[in-house]
Amino acid sequence: MTLRANAAGSDMLLAIWREFESGKLAHAYLFTGEKGVGKKTFSNVLAKAILCQAEGDKPCGNCRSCKRFESKTHGNVYYPVPQAKKTIIGVEDLRNILDELSRASLDGGRRVIVIHNAEKMTPASQNCLLKTLEEAPEGVFFLLVTDMERAILPTIRSRCRVVRISPWHPDRILRTLTEKGVSQSRARELTDLCEGSIGKALQMLDDEGYWTDRELVRKTFLNVKRVADVPAASQLLKDKKDDADRLLQILEQELRLFISQIAQNSRDEHGFFPEQWKAADVQSLCRIQDAVLKCKQYRLSNVGWAANAENLMMKIAEEARKWQQ
Numbered sequence: 287m288t289l290r291a292n293a294a295g296s297d298m299l300l301a302i303w304r305e306f307e308s309g310k311l312a313h314a315y316l317f318t319g320e321k322g323v324g325k326k327t328f329s330n331v332l333a334k335a336i337l338c339q340a341e342g343d344k345p346c347g348n349c350r351s352c353k354r355f356e357s358k359t360h361g362n363v364y365y366p367v368p369q370a371k372k373t374i375i376g377v378e379d380l381r382n383i384l385d386e387l388s389r390a391s392l393d394g395g396r397r398v399i400v401i402h403n404a405e406k407m408t409p410a411s412q413n414c415l416l417k418t419l420e421e422a423p424e425g426v427f428f429l430l431v432t433d434m435e436r437a438i439l440p441t442i443r444s445r446c447r448v449v450r451i452s453p454w455h456p457d458r459i460l461r462t463l464t465e466k467g468v469s470q471s472r473a474r475e476l477t478d479l480c481e482g483s484i485g486k487a488l489q490m491l492d493d494e495g496y497w498t499d500r501e502l503v504r505k506t507f508l509n510v511k512r513v514a515d516v517p518a519a520s521q522l523l524k525d526k527k528d529d530a531d532r533l534l535q536i537l538e539q540e541l542r543l544f545i546s547q548i549a550q551n552s553r554d555e556h557g558f559f560p561e562q563w564k565a566a567d568v569q570s571l572c573r574i575q576d577a578v579l580k581c582k583q584y585r586l587s588n589v590g591w592a593a594n595a596e597n598l599m600m601k602i603a604e605e606a607r608k609w610q611q
């Protein structure tokens with residue numbers, strides 16, 4: 287996908303494409319925004335476009351540079367990451383790269399350093415990077431990506447063009463998914479669930495297990511109308527201990543979606559909430575959210591899954607009884 291195609295639909299990103307086209311690209315960018323809004327994808331496409339050697343719309347995907355970029359063998363692109371078993375990008379992880387960048391490039395070509403999860407840089411490594419940013423070598427571009435903007439030192443931020451990528455508009459997500467051949471009904475469902483993140487939508491789409499688990503959540507947690515329903519639902523859940531975290535995560539996601547639909551007065555627009563939930567009120571749903579949170583805490587203190595899940599369903603049944611009166 288070319289840079290222009292990737293920027294389509296976002297004024298902010300189209301502005302960068304224009305800077306790129308007119309040769310006025312800044313030497314350092316900081317892409318921020320929530321998880322999954324496309325920061326990483328865009329920074330990668332931009333890096334590839336910067337290095338692409340073809341004429342016309344870039345990246346072309348066919349030139350030698352693009353091929354090497356795709357096969358991750360491009361010598362002029364650098365991705366500092368934490369060392370094995372570490373979670374931070376330390377000074378030593380950056381220094382070799384920065385030293386190399388301070389010398390002229392071997393082939394005279396442009397070079398790009400892409401720092402995904404830039405918040406993982408310690409303050410010391412950020413200061414180390416700052417020196418290079420201040421005396422940016424010719425033809426070297428810095429692309430920093432983070433969903434924790436405040437973890438980046440103000441001195442770094444002030445030397446970067448900060449690009450805050452917003453969540454996608456639902457129409458754009460829907461269109462993108464249907465263009466990819468996703469059925470209309472699934473695309474609608476994904477659009478509702480992905481919270482403005484096309485990355486998340488695509489991840490969910492490819493994840494078979496997700497749809498199975500979601501079906502299970504609907505057959506159990508979302509299906510208890512009264513206390514008498516709990517034992518049967520418990521049976522379905524008792525062997526799902528290994529999937530527990532994900533089941534709870536899906537349940538939370540459904541609750542959030544339902545609450546937001548009630549708030550926007552578009553309750554059950556796409557008709558996938560179980561019938562008995564349609565009379566639920568926000569307060570009651572919030573109490574269920576609290577119960578899910580408790581259930582997660584109990585899991586951390588090793589309360590058995592079967593009993594824990596049953597307890598949560600009892601709570602849901604109790605709330606359901608209120609809205610069915």
Ligand SMILES: [Zn+2]
Nearest residue numbers: 338346349352
């Ligand atoms: Zn190319």
